[in-house]
Amino acid sequence: MTRRLLHTPEGVRDVFGNEFDSKCAIQNGVDKVLKKYGYRGIQTPILEYFEVFNKEKSTASSKNLYKFFDRDGNTLVLRPDITPSIARACATVMENEALPLRLRYMGSTFYNHSSYRGELKETTVVGAELLGDDSVEADAEMIAMAVECLDHIGMSEFQISIGMNEFFQSVVEETSLDEDSVEELRTLIINKNTFGVKRLVEEKNVTPLFKTVFLRIPTLFGGSEVLKTAYHLSVNQRGIDAIERLMKLNELLKLYHVEDKVTFDLSMLGSYEYYTGVTFRAYTLGSGDAVVKGGRYDNLIGKFGRETQAVGFVCDIDELLGALAHQKKAPQRVEKISAVLYNVDDTYSAIQLANQLRSQGQNVALFAYHDEDEFFRLEDKAVAEKVDYLLVLREEGKVDFTEIATNGSRTYSLSSFFAKGDK
Secondary structure (H helix, E strand, O other): OHHHHHOOOOOOOOOOHHHHHHHHHHHHHHHHHHHHOOOEEOOOOOEEEHHHHOOOOOOOOHHHOEEEEOOOOOEEEEOOOOHHHHHHHHHOOOOOOOOOEEEEEEEEEEOOOOOOOOOOOEEEEEEEEEEOOOOHHHHHHHHHHHHHHHHHOOOOOEEEEEEEHHHHHHHHOOOOOOHHHHHHHHHHHHOOOHHHHHHHHHHOOOOHHHHHHHHHHHHOEEOOHHHHHHHHHOOOHHHHHHHHHHHHHHHHHHHOOOHHHEEEEOOOOOOOOOOOOEEEEEEEOOOOOOOEEEEEOOOOHHHHOOOOOEEEEEEEHHHHHHHHHHOOOOOOOOOOEEEEEEEHHHHHHHHHHHHHHHHOOOEEEEEEEOOHHHHHHHHHHHHHOOOOEEEEEOOOOEEEEEEOOOOEEEEEEHHHHHHHOOO
């Protein structure tokens, strides 16, 4: 019992110090871009009814949900995904809000998966949803916004892969494959397992034309040239429409000047049940998973009672933090911090000085010492914590001021600090 109290549960962790500052900078950086595009904030509860995340609505299977009961016997869950929560809110508390709605959010999600790979069970996310717009222009806005978010936080080496569920579905509807076979085929294509695809379509006696298309889908990734190939492989109007939409999307992304960050991958079918059309993921060095996941989910909100289309994406802040650290690009603390060291006998003057500096918007930490040994210990502590300025009160009414980065020191009278707040 004592050991459990001294450690966090498996899959969650404490974040503090410089890592906390970097994580906040990433969150705020992404949120700033979303604001710039006109997205309004929304906060949904961490606790939801189990029904909000059933198989058709959720990214997680029931066994991977944290479930418990309230006092009335209702089954509650810690949300594994925020998008279904926003879909629920759109259909309920926002049912009278005119569409389209541009919403942004940040918070934690919880996924009770196996931890053999050391994956986090609590993840911090920041995301955006555009509700009530089924246009390709909305798809382009989302992808362009995702690119700008990554650029804004200092990530230069990344690629966004764009897929289209509709193309795969257009071929499936021409066959007599049962649901289990379709899901197995989907998994094989996502994993680019052409041997597995060939085995399955031969076992199921898929006709040669559709067999050829299924075998080609895992190879359809790269630049916009793959769209031309896919167009000629289309077996019906649904498939043609899907590829033509991607072609239009590609042209729109050129207007946003992000085409160099984009590739197409028609084998990326989306692992989430609710995705219906375009899907996209961003990958970068130093991350074992996508740092951004998004796509169109035109049927999800209707499951809560309001028929409307939507597209959105989410940034995995923990994955971004790890990737930027790996690339040695983790954002550093921007706000300057001053440390004031003072003898306990000078408490009055020290608090006056700190109040004066804080009133001018400066961040000040006070350190009181009783003797010389404690002074040097606190001085070392302040430097180790990477404060920017060190102020030492002297008995003769002087302030020794040191800028840590340059090790430049000056001495001022205490009265000049009170009068001017000089730094």
